[in-house]
Amino acid sequence: MGHSRRVVVTGMGVLACNGLNVPSFWDALQNGRHGIGPITHLDVSGHDTRFGGVVPLDNQALTVGDPKNVRRKDRFVHLALKATTEAMLDSGLDHKAWKDPFRVGTVVGSGIGGLRTIEEEWSTFNARGASRVSPFLVPKMIVDSAAGDISIAFGAKGPNYCITTACATGSHCLGAAFHHIRHGQCDVVITGGTEAPITHLGLAGFNSIKALSKRNDSPGTASRPFDRDRDGFIIAEGAGILVIEELEHAKARGARIHGEIVGYGCTGDAYHETAPDPTGAGGIACMRFAIQDAGINPDQIGYVNAHGTSTQLNDAAETAIIKQVFGAHARTMAISSTKSMTGHTLGAAGGIEAIASILALRDGVLPPTINLHNPDPACDLDYVPNTARKLQVEYALSNNLGFGGHNASIVFKRFTG
Amino acid sequence: MDRKRIREEVIEILANKLHKLPTPPPSWEDDDEEFDYDGQVLRPEVTDNHLDIAEVAMDLEDAFGMNFEETMPGDAGMETIGKVVDYIDGRLSAARGGKTVAAGKREDD
Numbered sequence: 001m002g003h004s005r006r007v008v009v010t011g012m013g014v015l016a017c018n019g020l021n022v023p024s025f026w027d028a029l030q031n032g033r034h035g036i037g038p039i040t041h042l043d044v045s046g047h048d049t050r051f052g053g054v055v056p057l058d059n060q061a062l063t064v065g066d067p068k069n070v071r072r073k074d075r076f077v078h079l080a081l082k083a084t085t086e087a088m089l090d091s092g093l094d095h096k097a098w099k100d101p102f103r104v105g106t107v108v109g110s111g112i113g114g115l116r117t118i119e120e121e122w123s124t125f126n127a128r129g130a131s132r133v134s135p136f137l138v139p140k141m142i143v144d145s146a147a148g149d150i151s152i153a154f155g156a157k158g159p160n161y162c163i164t165t166a167c168a169t170g171s172h173c174l175g176a177a178f179h180h181i182r183h184g185q186c187d188v189v190i191t192g193g194t195e196a197p198i199t200h201l202g203l204a205g206f207n208s209i210k211a212l213s214k215r216n217d218s219p220g221t222a223s224r225p226f227d228r229d230r231d232g233f234i235i236a237e238g239a240g241i242l243v244i245e246e247l248e249h250a251k252a253r254g255a256r257i258h259g260e261i262v263g264y265g266c267t268g269d270a271y272h273e274t275a276p277d278p279t280g281a282g283g284i285a286c287m288r289f290a291i292q293d294a295g296i297n298p299d300q301i302g303y304v305n306a307h308g309t310s311t312q313l314n315d316a317a318e319t320a321i322i323k324q325v326f327g328a329h330a331r332t333m334a335i336s337s338t339k340s341m342t343g344h345t346l347g348a349a350g351g352i353e354a355i356a357s358i359l360a361l362r363d364g365v366l367p368p369t370i371n372l373h374n375p376d377p378a379c380d381l382d383y384v385p386n387t388a389r390k391l392q393v394e395y396a397l398s399n400n401l402g403f404g405g406h407n408a409s410i411v412f413k414r415f416t417g
Numbered sequence: 418m419d420r421k422r423i424r425e426e427v428i429e430i431l432a433n434k435l436h437k438l439p440t441p442p443p444s445w446e447d448d449d450e451e452f453d454y455d456g457q458v459l460r461p462e463v464t465d466n467h468l469d470i471a472e473v474a475m476d477l478e479d480a481f482g483m484n485f486e487e488t489m490p491g492d493a494g495m496e497t498i499g500k501v502v503d504y505i506d507g508r509l510s511a512a513r514g515g516k517t518v519a520a521g522k523r524e525d526d
Contacts, residue, residue: 066436068433068434068435068436069436071434131475132475132479134472134475135468135471135472135475136468136472139468
């Protein structure tokens with residue numbers, strides 16, 4: 001497409017149920033290791049689903065800086081701040097010495113925001129009245145607070161906002177951040193997604209729409225995207241944060257470059273609150289726009305990190321739209337769902353899966369879809385079942401599709417200079 | 418509750434929430450306090466965040482069974498920790514004796 005400003009990834013940070021930093025997360029993905037288990041921090045005896053993908057650190061352990069900050073932030077912000085700290089360290093950028101802080105952006109979203117805080121304060125309101133509601137309720141719960149707190153912690157004074165598009169949140173944030181650099185507004189953007197939805201209302205709400213797996217007797221095999229016996233997604237928490245940078249800016253400081261972002265597409269289904277459009281028109285157009293934006297042909301994509309939620313509707317619909325977009329090539333390329341190991345981190349998924357895609361390109365290893373033992377006839381493509389595959393591909397595409405009909409696709413390229 | 422006990426409880430509540438206030442000594446029997454808690458101005462020395470003040474005010478109200486109403490810790494009359502202790506001590510004493518106390522005044526002023 002002839003864009004003069006190229007955008008590269010120079011920093012990554014992640015917290016997921018199967019990895020508390022990028023090295024441990026990547027080791028888990030390459031070895032097909034999940035982090036899904038019983039929920040123990042809540043009394044979940046009254047819920048239909050009693051397991052999930054919990055990050056095994058309490059809020060005190062997640063808190064960055066002064067330990068007294070623990071009560072000031074909701075868990076989704078703690079997750080974001082800790083992942084950002086890893087990403088910034090990885091990038092080698094010194095946030096105390098920005099040349100121009102107004103050219104450093106922050107685009108970090110969450111699908112839900114501070115749900116636990118809302119629940120706690122609603123309990124306080126009911127038990128003790130309005131005057132006892134914490135003055136921290138609003139700044140803790142609002143969904144933009146991760147982006148705001150990251151900018152405060154790292155002195156980023158450029159574009160600052162969150163995008164909230166349910167499960168597509170992280171991908172939309174990354175796409176918008178990519179555009180800020182490509183179009184010259186920023187040299188560096190901190191971007192990605194974060195989520196902490198494992199609360200009573202989170203469980204009850206997703207269960208009431210029959211979205212969650214109820215495989216309580218075997219949590220580790222419950223996330224089984226594209227498998228015939230899948231019965232819903234696994235609610236999970238986490239954060240995936242990337243530091244992305246204009247190529248010449250990164251090269252000038254000798255930065256280590258993990259990968260390149262080359263294309264972004266986004267569309268809306270305009271169909272239903274929670275169900276995907278059966279024609280797949282929105283998803284098809286989304287992937288095509290991303291591939292066109294990258295200036296490549298569909299058959300140059302070697303790997304798709306699928307949305308792959310493990311719900312009956314999504315996995316069959318996503319398979320169908322992949323076939324529409326890629327034609328015969330759909331049967332020759334590799335597709336996998338890392339949600340089989342992380343669970344579905346909702347607004348964080350786009351950030352976490354961007355990191356998985358970039359690592360796959362960088363290291364020539366495609367992470368598997370675990371628990372795929374009985375393929376669904378409607379899901380008949382190569383999903384890299386159960387075992388990672390060593391294969392060097394040049395381009396990867398990451399999909400995330402959100403309730404409300406929000407579609408986002410990102411194309412990554414292996415960085416070769 | 419005597420003033421000494423009120424002071425200890427106020428400091429513990431404030432130190433639990435406010436970044437710039439050091440953790441109080443493990444034993445209040447030690448008279449060798451190295452930190453001048455009483456002289457600390459709530460804003461900006463102890464915190465520059467009005468949300469912190471609002472939250473600790475609620476904690477103090479809960480702990481001592483009172484409402485600050487119009488005058489909050491950090492406002493005129495309760496600028497320092499020592500004056501907050503005085504105010505609470507005065508309110509509690511007045512409640513026992515049926516008198517009212519304005520911020521910045523002691524019952525015995």
